[in-house]
Amino acid sequence: MSSSSLNLPSLPGPWVWRNAAAGVVAVGLHALVLSLLLAQWPSDVPEAPQVRTLTTQLITLAPPAPPQPEVVPPAPAVPEPVQPVEPVVEAPRPDPRIEQQRLEQAALARKRVEEKKREQEQQRLQRERAEQARQEQLARQQEQQRLAAEQAQAAERARQAEAAAAASRQYLPIAKEAPDYPERALDKGIEGDCTVSYRVTPQGRVENPQVVGDCHPLFVRPSLAAARSFRYQPRVIDGQAVAVDGVKNTFHYRIE
Structure with a gap:
């Protein structure tokens, strides 16, 4: 039998070896991490807490002794310094x-x-x-x-x-005549006053006499008639005679 007629199995390629090496490295790392975790995990059971008891005791102390006065030794006498006697200098006599x-x-x-x-x-x-x-x-x-x-x-x-x-x-009056007393007023014994207002003209005559105020009707006519008969000295301003308005005269009617 010739050797050329035998069929031998083929060897794996290089990529197979690389994958196998990576898997081995991964498994090793996981095993290392697991061992570290197991090493740090506490395996001891925690001890039961201990109960502590506080014991007190009353102690009576003796009263403190009074402080003793401190004896201060007397200070040594210091001799007074002896002042030197200044020599008496006679003042110079003034010139x-x-x-x-x-x-x-x-x-x-x-x-x-x-x-x-x-x-x-x-x-x-x-x-x-x-x-x-x-x-x-x-x-x-x-x-x-x-x-x-x-x-x-x-x-x-x-x-x-x-x-x-x-x-x-x-405008002083030159001539003024009293009015006649009305006979009817005399018979009835009527007395009263009657005021008449008028205007004195430049010639000294009376114009527009009018009765002012309360006047008995029996005294109106004789009062107006008497006022018209008045004569006045005319008023002169700057050498010229002027009229005077608002001149008043009151007639008194009395029975004697």
Whole structure:
């Protein structure tokens, strides 16, 4: 039999070996992790907790002894320092010439102070005299102004009085006749007053007489008639006669 006629099995390829090596490595890693977990897992059963008992005991202590006063030893006497006796030095006698010069300077200073005081007093008196003179002059001026104002007021009052007197004289009545007493009023014993208002013309006559206020009817006619008969001095302004309105006259009717 020839060797060429035998059929031998074929060997696996290289990829098969690689897969087998990877599987072995994986199994080894898993086994290592499992062994580490089993090694760290606690296998001992936990011990039962122990119960502790606290025991107390009362102990009485003796009272503390009072503190003993501390004895301080007396301080040693310190001798007082002996002050050295200073030698008595006799003051030098002043020079008579220097003393005389000092006295003269002091007298001169006092004299200057007195002169300055006298000058200040004189200036004060001068200021007081000037102020007094100014006050007197101001008082005289005020008095003169007051007198001038009083004179002006007096002159104005006199002028007003003269003007009022002249105005009152301008329509003073020249002739006024009393009205006739009505016979009917006499028979009935009636008395009363009657006021009449009218206008005085530039000629001094009465115009438009009218009864003003309360007046008994029996006294109206004689009052108006008497007013018409009045004559007045005409009022003159700037040399010209003018009329005067609102002149009033009251007639009194009385039985005697």
